[in-house]
Amino acid sequence: MIPASWYLLLSAALFSIGVIGFLIKRNLITVFMSIELMLNGVNLSFVTFAHQWHLVKGQIFVFFVMVVAAAEAAVGLAIIIAIFRTRATLAVDRIDLMKL
Amino acid sequence: MNGHLYLWLIPALPFAGFLLNGIFGARLPKRLVTVIALLAPLGSFAVVLNAGATVYLYVSRCSLCGPPNYGWSILPLVESYGAWISAGFLHIDVSFVLDQLSLVMLLVVTGVGLLIHIYSVGYMADDRGYWRYFSYLNLFLFFMTVLVLAGNALVMFVGWEGVGLASYLLIGFWFQKTTAADAGKKAFVVNRIGDFGFLIGIFLLLSTFGTLTFTEIGARLAATPSMQGGVVTAIALCLLLGATGKSAQLPLYVWLPDAMEGPTPVSALIHAATMVTAGVYMIARTHTIYDHSPFALLIVAIVGAATALFAATIALVQTDIKRVLAYSTISQLGYMFLACGVAAYSAGIFHLMTHAFFKALLFLAAGSVIHGLGGEQDLRKMGGLRKHMPITFWTMTIAVFTIAGCPFLAAFYSKDAILFAAYQQGTSGKIFWLIGWLTAGLTAFYMFRLWYLAFQGESRAGLHGEDDSAFVHARSDTKLTLEDEHHHTPHESPRSMLAPLVILAVLSVIGGWIGAGRFAAFLAPAVGTKTAEAANTGLEWTLTGLAVSVAFIGWFVAHRLYRNYAGREPLEAASLPYNVLSHKYWVEEIYGALIVKPILAFSRFVLEMLVDFAILGGLAWLLAGTASFGGALLQRWQSGNLRSYAAWLAAGAAALLLFALVPWTTVLANVGIHLNTTGH
Numbered sequence: 001m002i003p004a005s006w007y008l009l010l011s012a013a014l015f016s017i018g019v020i021g022f023l024i025k026r027n028l029i030t031v032f033m034s035i036e037l038m039l040n041g042v043n044l045s046f047v048t049f050a051h052q053w054h055l056v057k058g059q060i061f062v063f064f065v066m067v068v069a070a071a072e073a074a075v076g077l078a079i080i081i082a083i084f085r086t087r088a089t090l091a092v093d094r095i096d097l098m099k100l
Numbered sequence: 101m102n103g104h105l106y107l108w109l110i111p112a113l114p115f116a117g118f119l120l121n122g123i124f125g126a127r128l129p130k131r132l133v134t135v136i137a138l139l140a141p142l143g144s145f146a147v148v149l150n151a152g153a154t155v156y157l158y159v160s161r162c163s164l165c166g167p168p169n170y171g172w173s174i175l176p177l178v179e180s181y182g183a184w185i186s187a188g189f190l191h192i193d194v195s196f197v198l199d200q201l202s203l204v205m206l207l208v209v210t211g212v213g214l215l216i217h218i219y220s221v222g223y224m225a226d227d228r229g230y231w232r233y234f235s236y237l238n239l240f241l242f243f244m245t246v247l248v249l250a251g252n253a254l255v256m257f258v259g260w261e262g263v264g265l266a267s268y269l270l271i272g273f274w275f276q277k278t279t280a281a282d283a284g285k286k287a288f289v290v291n292r293i294g295d296f297g298f299l300i301g302i303f304l305l306l307s308t309f310g311t312l313t314f315t316e317i318g319a320r321l322a323a324t325p326s327m328q329g330g331v332v333t334a335i336a337l338c339l340l341l342g343a344t345g346k347s348a349q350l351p352l353y354v355w356l357p358d359a360m361e362g363p364t365p366v367s368a369l370i371h372a373a374t375m376v377t378a379g380v381y382m383i384a385r386t387h388t389i390y391d392h393s394p395f396a397l398l399i400v401a402i403v404g405a406a407t408a409l410f411a412a413t414i415a416l417v418q419t420d421i422k423r424v425l426a427y428s429t430i431s432q433l434g435y436m437f438l439a440c441g442v443a444a445y446s447a448g449i450f451h452l453m454t455h456a457f458f459k460a461l462l463f464l465a466a467g468s469v470i471h472g473l474g475g476e477q478d479l480r481k482m483g484g485l486r487k488h489m490p491i492t493f494w495t496m497t498i499a500v501f502t503i504a505g506c507p508f509l510a511a512f513y514s515k516d517a518i519l520f521a522a523y524q525q526g527t528s529g530k531i532f533w534l535i536g537w538l539t540a541g542l543t544a545f546y547m548f549r550l551w552y553l554a555f556q557g558e559s560r561a562g563l564h565g566e567d568d569s570a571f572v573h574a575r576s577d578t579k580l581t582l583e584d585e586h587h588h589t590p591h592e593s594p595r596s597m598l599a600p601l602v603i604l605a606v607l608s609v610i611g612g613w614i615g616a617g618r619f620a621a622f623l624a625p626a627v628g629t630k631t632a633e634a635a636n637t638g639l640e641w642t643l644t645g646l647a648v649s650v651a652f653i654g655w656f657v658a659h660r661l662y663r664n665y666a667g668r669e670p671l672e673a674a675s676l677p678y679n680v681l682s683h684k685y686w687v688e689e690i691y692g693a694l695i696v697k698p699i700l701a702f703s704r705f706v707l708e709m710l711v712d713f714a715i716l717g718g719l720a721w722l723l724a725g726t727a728s729f730g731g732a733l734l735q736r737w738q739s740g741n742l743r744s745y746a747a748w749l750a751a752g753a754a755a756l757l758l759f760a761l762v763p764w765t766t767v768l769a770n771v772g773i774h775l776n777t778t779g780h
Binding site for chain 1: 739741742743746747750
């Protein structure tokens with residue numbers, strides 16, 4: 001039986017990698033992927049605790065997060081495509097205006 | 101007895117008229133406006149007559165009051181309408197008092213007021229502001245009767261301020277004309293100075309006597325004859341300042357000549373017959389104070405005598421018919437002040453009454469002339485009106501002879517009473533008499549000058565054509581039809597204007613027949629008797645003779661100089677005095693340079709530099725600066741840069757985690773800080 005703390009450590013590592021990627025990467029796609037990484041890190045900790053305490057709530061919560069993440073991915077990718085079409089760039093430092 | 105005189109109706113009726121015409125006048129038919137406007141003074145006059153008759157009859161019916169000629173002794177009657185101010189030791193009632201003094205004054209105010217209301221119906225017939233005019237006129241009558249009836253100084257002050265307001269509204273009645281609007285403002289501002297004095301006087305009265313009721317003050321002063329000079333003089337001088345403002349005496353007379361911008365009946369009622377005499381009335385009403393301050397009395401006499409002579413000299417060379425009369429009014433008011441200054445209050449009130457008759461007549465006749473000439477006021481362009489306006493001519497002639505002091509006309513009695521009283525007042529009295537005597541001569545001269553210029557000789561209407569048309573244009577927006585129809589042919593005025601003229605002419609003739617002695621005896625309970633009434637008939641006749649002769653000299657000189665007037669002012673020959681007089685001693689210019697300009701500059705400085713630039717501007721800059729500085733700071737957060745937002749987000753999350761996870765109370769306790777938490 002693998003102890004819960006290992007899962008949690010993995011979860012924290014995933015989340016931290018996500019945060020660091022979110023902060024330092026300049027490509028919009030990579031930033032987007034970092035966000036997904038953070039979400040999955042959190043999901044992992046949800047599932048871990050659900051397993052630990054034998055509660056189903058955490059697992060249900062994970063489904064919600066996955067649904068919302070899917071929707072968010074669809075919208076986000078659509079926005080990214082729109083930005084790339086007009087700006088011909090995905091460098092986040094050069095996308096600093098509220099309009100296209 | 102008390103409560104059956106309905107004194108409150110006297111001001112209430114004009115006030116009702118003011119409200120009705122002021123609120124609904126614009127929508128009411130003109131005939132109804134006229135009826136309302138005339139009923140107000142008529143009703144007041146009737147109530148006054150009723151009150152007088154009631155008192156008189158009561159006395160003769162009452163067997164316990166002694167012989168009938170003991171008469172008016174139940175006066176003064178006080179009607180109180182409840183407390184106005186009641187705070188600590190201070191109790192001020194709304195009270196009206198009827199005594200001989202207020203009765204005479206009320207008869208003059210409501211009687212002459214009624215006549216002038218009637219006259220105004222004709223004079224203002226073509227004016228668009230007809231209803232507005234009459235509502236103001238009724239408002240004036242309301243405040244004036246409050247002033248006269250007032251039983252204490254505060255109620256009097258209400259009336260005092262109110263007539264000032266009515267005067268302001270009526271001077272600036274044709275407010276489209278800049279000169280009229282400015283004249284109204286000037287009258288108001290100059291009167292403020294006087295009102296300031298009056299108000300200080302009221303406060304001093306309150307702190308000295310603890311009451312403002314005239315009768316109580318009189319009783320207190322009578323009980324302490326030792327109370328002389330000092331604070332009493334201060335009170336008297338403060339009240340005098342108020343009186344000089346309202347009664348247009350030196351040094352505050354400057355507003356009255358400009359007040360002639362108002363409609364002529366207004367000049368007659370407010371600026372000749374009633375309101376400007378309020379100062380004299382006030383001094384007579386508070387005579388107990390003046391009696392205890394010989395110094396203040398002397399100042400009153402000096403102000404009166406100086407004003408009488410000063411204004412009469414300016415009147416000599418005025419070319420505007422109304423301005424001649426305005427300066428004449430100032431001069432005559434000076435006589436009344438002189439009378440009060442020599443403690444001959446009854447003579448002052450006597451002259452006030454006769455003056456109300458003949459000066460109202462002079463103004464109304466002048467108004468009739470102006471009306472007949474379609475707005476012309478320049479004496480140089482008149483002449484020959486005798487043929488065109490016979491009734492105006494004859495009534496004006498009576499008025500001119502009256503004011504000149506022709507024997508057996510009203511002013512002959514009253515003016516002589518003043519001069520005689522002045523002469524009896526020691527050495528200073530001789531000087532006052534001389535000044536008064538000289539003024540009488542000047543008065544006769546300038547009045548006959550006006551008479552010759554306006555009515556005798558040939559018409560000079562076409563002489564200065566271009567000025568004339570400019571003047572007509574200036575007024576054409578207010579008096580539309582008048583000029584167009586009648587400009588070139590002088591015509592006699594309508595009957596509603598002539599009837600008051602005739603009545604006032606009759607009063608100007610018979611108004612003095614009661615005689616100064618009997619009048620003084622009648623007023624004695626209210627204003628006291630002058631101590632030195634030594635009946636020196638020989639001296640009196642001599643003085644009368646001198647006064648009459650100087651009047652005839654004035655007439656004769658005017659006759660020689662102006663009988664054949666042809667557009668050239670004969671007085672111009674004496675060029676230096678003429679210059680001084682025609683510039684009115686440069687008083688306006690001096691006031692302008694010494695007082696108006698510095699105050700204007702100072703208030704401009706305060707307004708523009710301190711208030712506008714420093715306070716308002718500074719506040720605006722402060723607000724804008726804070727906003728823009730704060731904006732400049734906060735702007736850096738809103739960089740639009742995704743990664744900076746992300747960094748803030750992460751930092752915030754980290755801070756929250758730090759806050760939630762670290763057991764702060766334990767950490768702080770370990771370093772020696774104990775938080776005062778009640779949780780554990």
